Amino acid sequence: xxxxxxxxxxxxxxxxxxxxxxxxxxxxxxxxxxxxxxxxxxxxxxxxxxxxxxxxxxxxxxxxxxxxxxx
Amino acid sequence: xxxxxxxxxxxxxxxxxxxxxxxxxxxxxxxxxxxxxxxxxxxxxxxxxxxxxxxxxxxxxxxxxxxxxxxxxxxxxxxxxxxxxxxxxxxxxxxxxxxxxxxxxxxxxxxxxxxxxxxxxxxxxxxxxxxxxxxxxxxxxxxxxxxxxxxxxxxxxxxxxxxxxxxxxxxxxxxxxxxxxxxxxxxxxxxxxxxxxxxxxxxxxxxxxxxxxxxxxxxxxxxxxxxxxxxxxxxxxxxxxxxxxxxxxxxxxxxx
Numbered sequence: 367x368x369x370x371x372x373x374x375x376x377x378x379x380x381x382x383x384x385x386x387x388x389x390x391x392x393x394x395x396x397x398x399x400x401x402x403x404x405x406x407x408x409x410x411x412x413x414x415x416x417x418x419x420x421x422x423x424x425x426x427x428x429x430x431x432x433x434x435x436x437x
Numbered sequence: 438x439x440x441x442x443x444x445x446x447x448x449x450x451x452x453x454x455x456x457x458x459x460x461x462x463x464x465x466x467x468x469x470x471x472x473x474x475x476x477x478x479x480x481x482x483x484x485x486x487x488x489x490x491x492x493x494x495x496x497x498x499x500x501x502x503x504x505x506x507x508x509x510x511x512x513x514x515x516x517x518x519x520x521x522x523x524x525x526x527x528x529x530x531x532x533x534x535x536x537x538x539x540x541x542x543x544x545x546x547x548x549x550x551x552x553x554x555x556x557x558x559x560x561x562x563x564x565x566x567x568x569x570x571x572x573x574x575x576x577x578x579x580x581x582x583x584x585x586x587x588x589x590x591x592x593x594x595x596x597x598x599x600x601x602x603x604x605x606x607x608x609x610x611x612x613x614x615x616x617x618x619x620x621x622x623x624x625x626x627x628x629x630x631x632x633x634x635x636x637x638x639x640x641x642x643x644x645x646x647x648x649x650x651x652x653x654x655x656x657x658x659x660x661x662x663x664x665x666x667x668x669x670x671x672x673x674x675x676x677x678x679x680x681x682x683x684x685x686x687x688x689x690x691x692x693x
Contacts, residue, residue, distance in 0.1 A: 392623075393623035398621050401673065404616070430679055
């Protein structure tokens with residue numbers, strides 16, 4: 367039997383894509399978005415700061431971000 | 438034919454990622470029951486070391502699915518580690534003094550899972566982190582011999598997964614780093630739940646670990662492409678994809 371548990375999502379996910387590399391930081395505003403990462407809860411701004419500061423998690427994020435270009 | 442048994446564990450704390458992983462676990466329960474599996478869930482305060490250990494022993498699950506926090510050497514219950522491989526002091530000392538970067542990294546992650554961060558506001562303050570200090574409960578990962586473990590949790594594939602395979606667990610699916618997902622008012626987090634449940638669902642449909650992995654990769658790639666330009670959707674999906682680790686028998690299925 368197929369699961370229908372996330373049907374509402376598919377109705378909720380159309381998003382206008384522009385020519386910018388990243389249109390928006392999430393489906394909501396950056397202020398309303400929290401990135402859950404283990405016991406840490408990052409704001410979008412904090413994660414961007416981690417990337418800019420080249421911290422441990424920032425470096426890892428950057429390396430994964432670079433992989434996005436393959437898609 | 439005897440039906441395979443599914444044991445799901447789902448701690449939940451307010452203002453914590455487990456609010457969302459708990460919801461994913463409820464969907465996992467729904468899926469398993471609808472497919473006719475004998476299914477048991479331990480949730481919230483039921484998720485203690487003692488309760489989990491005892492339930493594993495009595496219920497004898499074929500698939501153990503954890504929707505919880507995780508550390509390199511343990512999966513976390515409501516207030517304590519619930520599945521672990523205990524390290525004695527001499528082993529920890531050896532790890533600390535090792536020249537092997539992987540072992541040093543595991544040791545360091547036990548105390549500081551996020552590593553050094555540059556931002557402040559307490560995001561790296563782990564005072565309430567039950568990974569810190571170390572889990573001191575006795576080893577119980579060995580009780581899951583011959584099972585498949587599906588761990589929607591951070592880090593556990595890094596060390597616990599390897600130990601699990603050594604103790605006779607058939608296959609271990611987990612993460613070698615943080616599990617990451619955004620939470621917003623548009624419920625982006627549900628996409629991540631859907632992705633995590635794709636693998637689980639494929640297993641319950643009787644597919645092998647290898648086939649289930651292909652199914653989740655396919656779904657991840659669809660979402661990554663769809664949200665490529667929306668950074669904090671595509672980036673965490675890819676992050677989780679890169680950090681998912683499958684250990685043990687890739688040809689295992691729920692029935693063999």
